[in-house]
Amino acid sequence: MSGQQDLLVVKDLRVWHPIRKFLTVAGYVRAVDGVSLSVKQGEIVAIVGESGCGKTTLARAIMGLIPAYSGSIFFEGVDITKLPKPTIRRWYSAQVGLVQQDPYGAMPPFMTIKKIIEEPMIIHKVPKEEREGRVRQLLEETGLTPPEDFLHKYPHMLSGGQLQRVAIARALALKPKLIVADEPVSMLDASVRIEVLMMFRGLQEKYKTSVLYITHDFATAKYFSDRIFVMYAGQIVEAGPSRDLINKPKHPYTEALINVLPDPDPGNRFTVKKILPGEPPNLIRPPPGCRLHPRCPYAMEKCRREELPLIELSDGRQVRCWLYA
């Protein structure tokens, strides 16, 4: 949105989990297989896909939590896959914040809210005088007002929505340049979900933070993100500006996913949804050629044989499909 510079550039990233048998590696689970993407400064990028498509693995690799098999992840021009672990801990972990899916699991139950938000600042040696004020400011910014009511509470005393606000406050504590939000609102109720996302968006604009929003939910991605990357079986199959991509999906997978998602409409009950047959492939031995071809209604001979790259289309769209080659 604001800046045009790329903050994060992922190039041909592969994250393969080895399958060990005795002392040898018997094969790999290709959880992320050749992903390239970029996040501009101040931009919200959504990664949308079903469970098992590799979106969380991608997020963890970007956070520097799991090693890449090949490829690179440039953060402000520095390839973090080449950095030694201590540097990642000291420098990179202060640049990237994380908001997890389950707010109850993400908070140590024995720490007060104050301590939880303060902890990253203690680790990164923010002086004590600054910390107190910052915690209060963050609580106010995330809508947990008055802060005095929350500072000394424990996580079990808060609702899911309030805890997710604490998680966002904690992620923002060190004013990171990038926040990775892995399904931050999927466990919240409908009305709270929008409230938390709007609050998050407001803060993101204020701090000019970039956000990588990992989700299975196209509908919230449409309202919350600037660009969407659709993942299937470890690969990006389609990318483009959010509204554009949802209004006119190009890849058969995106099209099928969007077609089965209902809007509240009394007519829905008289229709039968068109679904893709089968299930996502095994990532140990993915199908040759296009990974969707066994399920794709448009599959051609070429799709079964040849793998293809993301094809650049006009107006900032990309798609990995022979129909557009």
Add this chain to the structure above:
Amino acid sequence: MSEVLKVSDLKLYYSTMSGVVKAVEGATFTLNEEETIALIGESGCGKTSLARALIRFLPRNVAELSGSVVIDGIETINMSDAEFDEKIRWRKITYVSQAAINSLNPVIKVVDHLIEPLVIHFKTPKKDAVAKAAEIIKRVGIPEDFLWRYPFELSGGMKQRVVIALSLITNPRVVILDEPTSALDVMTQANILNMLKELKDESKLSYIFITHDIAVSSELADKVAVMYAGWIVELGPAEKVYVDPMHPYSKGLLGSVPRLKGNTPVTFIPGTPPSLINPPKGCRFRPRCKYAMPMCEQEPPVVKTGQGEYVRCWLYAGK
């Protein structure tokens, strides 16, 4: 169309250490043959409590259960548990609970799960029960040889199908589906919803469909009951509730659903649902309602808006 379920003024209270929880109050609705009612609302609004009161799946700390529940012409509210078990549960009404796919025992074969209710409650000979299981599993779209597999060998979508098959094997009139798709991926969810639509027509079933996902609820609902803090605040046909909801809470709830088509802005309802131990005086939605008036401090009337439709709100009183 004949009526298979009639609930009037159902009340369910739980007693807890901190007081009496008024989980469901004054719930009234009817359900016809081949009809689906969706219970929608946020977590803690009493959807599941209401459903569990109908099938008597209740914890021990029930303080009060009153009103009237007529299932297929039989009044059940005063039945003992033994009588309910013998006459109603499995025979007339079944329940697919929220975590049902995890309730299958991983080391008991699918077939043994399926025949259990027939063998135990209907004293069906095992051979006949297995034949019935084979028939039912094909109807939910699973090949027959899966009967001899173990639940851990099945995917999430298949387990959900098995659980639905289990709820159908005794030919009930009413099936309660409590969040049947919330743990599944969107494609699998659509698949299960398609199947539920088919089954309903084939077997003349009635569903009570509980979900917090308003968009998904519209996939099955003929009528919709919007619940808030233990009350059904609005009950009406799908054509009305999804398109032009009346109650301020229903409006807020539908407004908070992000839409894929069109560019309707999304909104949210400020505040949080009240405690059910000490609910606010008068209308329970009053503290969050933008239309709140002084009158709302008194209990709102149930305003009839059509045949079997109502809204519980002062805005519509006297109209």
